[in-house]
Amino acid sequence: MDAVASPPRPPLYIRMNERDNVAIVANDGGLPAGTVFADGLRLVEKVPQGHKVALVDLAAGEAVRRYDVVIGRAARAIPAGSWVHERLLEMPEARSLDGLPIATVRPPSLPPLEGYSFEGYRNADGSVGTRNILAITTTVQCVAGVVDFAVRRIKAELLPRFPNVDDVIGLEHSYGCGVAIDAPDAIVPIRTLRNITLNPNFGNEVMVVSLGCEKLQPERLLPPGSFTIVDERNVADVGESADAKLDVVCLQDEAHVGFMSMIDSIMATAEEHLERLDARRRQTVPASELVVGVQCGGSDAFSGVTANPAVGFCTDLLVRAGATVMFSEVTEVRDGIDQLTSRAVDAEVAAAMIREMAWYDDYLKRGSVDRSANTTPGNKKGGLSNIVEKAMGSIVKSGSAPISGVLAPGEKLRQRGLIYAATPASDFICGTLQLAAGMNLHVFTTGRGTPYGLAQVPVIKVATRSDLARRWHDLMDLNAGRIADGEATIEELGWELFRLMLEVASGRRTWAEQWKLHNALVLFNPAPVT
């Protein structure tokens, strides 16, 4: 490999707010003891990259502030220039859900952003797809092996005849039977599966493979009237027809004699849907048709400094353009709940957020844990000392717009603007629930690095650090580390991401699509299995 040596960068720390008494070290590889910053601060010990340095002498018990928030109390006296690692921080209690500020902030109204568009697939139900995919819904894990077999055959034998169709996928999952389907919490996985079936990228073409004896019967998964059925005889004849029948291949159907008869049924059914999908063409639609889900995973201290603020800026652009943006991950906003309730458009939205936080507090408590179970070894290695600090860096993805709606896990969007979609922070569960909400584009920020991808929607991955972006040059779609390097501003990166979104929504492939990296659908099932 050839490499051109760059001149060493001057020592740099990044402070998020002028009231903060700690900052993080920006330089690759960290900085040694004795390093002197431009303002005269001298490191009394080595501080790794992304980790915190005390800007002033901190007394034992003193509040340690970052993002202008108390991320903990000093466990002992900490001299200026020291490494403030997680063992020196005592984590505060979770903010009580009583007495929160409700819709107190009137954010400066954001001027509309007009004239931006992308090339998308308009659907009969009014939504717009960014991809044109045949998705085969499954009611139960029992049919997964058969559907896999059929999908391989469809891709090899049918798909070449339908060049306008991007892909054929089975919507496989572990739910559907062997579960307490009448438990109160079973509504979460059931509506998640129902709503994923209706994701805009599947063109309102609904076909189902069922076993026959499973608990999650097709009519329970997709009750009559739950979606607009495209009439099977004629693509022009679209509408909510009372006579339209759910298109189900049932493996236990007595007409099936021999394994290949099941495969033949699935293929024949798929072919009808492929014909209609193949007749569709992209058309120019306003940027307001974007439905973006944002999340982070493999976070480090740069997540909240580079990638997430750029996403937050872009979130504001999207909201100004009339689009929909979902942010999620309950345990990563729990410690900033006061920021969210104050940004709610009204008391009802704030109450819905509090309801979701309270539900999750209780859910975690039933399992004898709390929100602090969120942080990972990688987070801590990356400089994030605790969930409070992680949350402050995560929440900035939501930008500054008013929060106009809240979704419980698995619910489908009913409105535009900035939406809080309550989900676990687990990358796969969050992504699966955002798919159910109706996401047509996914933005994922990462500091430690993850090859995350979904078969259902394009995923734009944003690196928080240039080192990661360099090493993972064919996995990361955008390098927000340039902000820490002083090569781009948050605003510039935000605009770059916005333009990249429009391109990807129009068909440009992401790296995860290039390599066909597909993670599993993982359902959130808070109810028991049987």
Add this chain to the structure above:
Amino acid sequence: MDAVASPPRPPLYIRMNERDNVAIVANDGGLPAGTVFADGLRLVEKVPQGHKVALVDLAAGEAVRRYDVVIGRAARAIPAGSWVHERLLEMPEARSLDGLPIATVRPPSLPPLEGYSFEGYRNADGSVGTRNILAITTTVQCVAGVVDFAVRRIKAELLPRFPNVDDVIGLEHSYGCGVAIDAPDAIVPIRTLRNITLNPNFGNEVMVVSLGCEKLQPERLLPPGSFTIVDERNVADVGESADAKLDVVCLQDEAHVGFMSMIDSIMATAEEHLERLDARRRQTVPASELVVGVQCGGSDAFSGVTANPAVGFCTDLLVRAGATVMFSEVTEVRDGIDQLTSRAVDAEVAAAMIREMAWYDDYLKRGSVDRSANTTPGNKKGGLSNIVEKAMGSIVKSGSAPISGVLAPGEKLRQRGLIYAATPASDFICGTLQLAAGMNLHVFTTGRGTPYGLAQVPVIKVATRSDLARRWHDLMDLNAGRIADGEATIEELGWELFRLMLEVASGRRTWAEQWKLHNALVLFNPAPVT
């Protein structure tokens, strides 16, 4: 299709015990009102196949007996010859876990069965594989897309050079991060994954793909000393070496530059393991090396009449041959707990069974349900009115041998004989937990029909009815419906299954293997996700 008409069968009902006051209709398609049986009983209404008919007049509130057990009370007076469907049965309360009979039954000691063997792969740890598979362990769902990509390349480019290796698979799952890994119940999914890695069919070759920042670090999944590491330099030099290192490909390793460098690392690591696996040969081993997991799914009223009793007879043969048999599915034995505690070899084993039942009762209660959440629409359509009746038909898979041990979910076997491995009844979760216990052969009975299969072990599927076996002729490996047809006895079918097991263990492919039907590993995680 040509078909030769068979003479219609005489009307037949099947009574399980002479004290029963109901029996099930055996004939295909059920029997119409007016049908008269050989003993003079006349049907007062149509009764579907597998459903119950009252053999005598039942008074309102009278105990309805099947398998010599009270499966419910008559909701109203039921005349002889009536269809006793689920709405006519009031389900009894679950048997209290106090005051159970403990180790009271001394089953007639079963004479040893000698001289049976199969051709298996002996492993360094003493276990025996029935297949020779390279399994790539993953710590976290994040790496699944990359591992899928690598496995496709390994199969296409490396596997043809190693003809003695049956398959290469990724052990993918939804666990590893975004989970409350320090919650008390997290021990279940973690030990499940650990023990699956050590399944006998993987030849003690352990290789791991890790992301790097995940909660389930490789050293936490497989702590030093948790398994016998095959020395990497020399296949002959096998043993527990303190210096041996866990063979991990970490995607976030700084040495990885570009996606293909990750794939190259995985392939190079896989090649070393493939070389050693390929050098192995099958050798004759006694039948006592079989470790059989039995379960049922898609059950009907015939499950407990044909397939499960045949499996139970075969279970006794296996125990007599010194082999290991696991039966499972907590909610399907809960109503027969008194039968199990009385068959326990000692008080300790009985106490362990009670502990597992109590744990599950509590787990279901936390989710506001009970054991009755088990039954499915298909069960009821197939004639099983409630969980008590289903359980009586399920429990017979355990045969008559003393129960010599109990495993909590995810634990690994430490002894031979008949073992109660406590698992949910969910087919995939049960199969996954039996894999973790060390199963090298899986037996699955089904009445409604399921194409169930696993990539990790061969699955022998046994049909409860001839109609299913005829239609699913290339999915069902054995037809126990011949028992109901009067063409074979339970003993004959049990012996047939025993011989089929030895053949399949020796390499004969099952139908699920023929079509490569693979269901997902589904972990039992009673702890919260974050």
